[in-house]
Amino acid sequence: MGGTVDKIEFKNIEFHEKIGEGGFGTVKLVSLKKPYKGYKEAAAKSVLFELGEREVKVMCQLQHPNIVTLLGICQTGAADLILMEYAPNGSLHDYLKDPSRPLPYELQKKWAKESAVAIQYLHGQNFLHRDIKPQNCLLFIDNLLKLCDFGLAREIVESQTTSSQKGTYRYMAPEIHVGNERGRAIYSKPADIWAYGMLLLEICTRKPPFPDLEWHRVVFEVGNGAKPSIPEGCSRDLTDIMQQCWKKDPRQRPPIASIVKALSDYVSCTTEIYPKHQATRLVPKCIACCPNGDLVMSNWEKLYLLDGTGKCKIPLRPTEKDFFRSICVSPLGYIFTVCDFSPFVHVFTVEGDYLNCFNTLAPNEGSKTDFNLACLTGDREGNVLVGSTCQERGAITIHTCPDGRLVNKIRYSVGSSASMVVNSKNQILIHSRPYGFVHSKVVAIDYLGKEVFSFTPKIDEDTRGVDRKIWPCGIACDDEDNIYVAMKISGKAETGHIHAYSPTGAFLQCIAKGLYHPYDLSMAPDGSLLVANGKSILIYSLK
DSSP: OOSOOOBOOGGGEEEEEEEEEETTEEEEEEEEEEEETTEEEEEEEEEOHHHHHHHHHHHTTOOOTTBOOEEEEEEOSSSEEEEEOOOTTOBHHHHHTOTTSOOOHHHHHHHHHHHHHHHHHHHHTTEEOSOOSGGGEEEOGGGOEEEOOOSSOEEOOSSEEESSOOSOGGGOOHHHHHOOTTSOEEEOHHHHHHHHHHHHHHHHHSSOSSTTSOHHHHHHHHHTTOOOOOOTTSOHHHHHHHHHHTOSSGGGSOOHHHHHHHHHTSOOEEEEEOOGGGGGTOOOOEEEEOTTSOEEEEOSSOEEEEOTTSOEEEEEOSSSSOOEEEEEEOTTSEEEEEETTOOEEEEEETTSOEEEEEEOSOTTSOTTOOOOEEEEEEOTTSOEEEEEOOTTTOOEEEEOTTTOOEEEEEOOOOOEEEEEEEOTTOOEEEEEEOTTOSSOEEEEEOTTSOEEEEEOOOOHHHHTTOOOOEEEEEEEEOTTOOEEEEEEETTOTTOEEEEEEOTTSOEEEEEEEEESOOOEEEEOTTSOEEEEOSSSEEEEOOO
């Protein structure tokens, strides 16, 4: 065997069931009678001498969290055993072919990034994998993905050709199918990138590329420029990467480093909560977090108090028929809601008890006063602020908590689809789409109504070549006054973005994009960001 690799004695190995089989040998689960480097079990791959020597020569040079670890080899006389760390969750292929196993967008994005990071490391070590596919991706604890099977891996040279095609036909790049002028298959980093794009497609759809074609037809079609179709349900960001990976000219495919960077622009969602009442089509649209970690959520027509796991504790019903426009929870622990076509704010305790309601109209405003309450929020003094979108009567009224006594009125119309939050400097941040504007806008004002600063969030990559409006979908602040906003292109699915900005409005990063529809944002007591995403509640850890 070439390279530096540990030898494991055959008498220390106890064989169990077969867990895999490929073109280069079978893989069995084995127990190590004496733990080896902390491992009590391993995956033992039986291969012929020459093939085993090639694979071990590559693996003994690789050490990365997303690359399967080589433990050692055992020479039995008939064949070589390559012992690797055992993947308790099986292969990515096994996971994807089981329709009962969940496949949320955030898990797709996690595997997309982990596989890309593995390929980036491999290319950085001057190796090509040449057989990237779900069968060669293993899943460990917490669904950590690691790349495996380096039987076809080769060191990168300036011009890499071979007289025969190596790999799996459905994942091969067109230059491998067609070859050069002498009919030799061409292998390069871009060929791995093409296969990575096919891997992404299968992660998103659970189906292999060209599922309805025989292998010889795949070779013909891809060699003549065919590409797989991408279903509409695939997220926009992963779709964009796939399309870049499938450029016919290898020189136009992105390097793996740029793919990793694109995927690293988004903060991973740590939790996805599905409400208990999802079966009744309860769609999370307004959300607020209580000081004790409970959630208040509405689907606009009904209001619920949930625990931190999304389980319904109690429905909240001020009246039988209301359309809840906005929710907030004050630092004192009171829940406030406003409804369409009503000047009243309803007040609940955090235990879910209905307390009272109060009128937002001033004493000099009659019952026929035009109003349209759009949003509300609480400040650090415990007051509740209520914003109205009416251009004539547009105002932000400030009320004591919980009785609702009017203490101030700021002449400011908050605009369409508005949301508000107050930072630690008592600046009121309003995210809305001002009348006549195409994009949403964030404006910070003081308690006198004077503008302090403003900025316009944009979703540039999703608005090129389209005449669509960018709608505001929520705003939140953390303890350091960093600003988080949600936006969506009107009429387009999977274009919801979450951006982070500095306390003065400078762009920091894109937290997420390609979301279904981020209707509302809220900060949790632990500093994580909650997103009411229409289909579920997403929780992003920002620390």
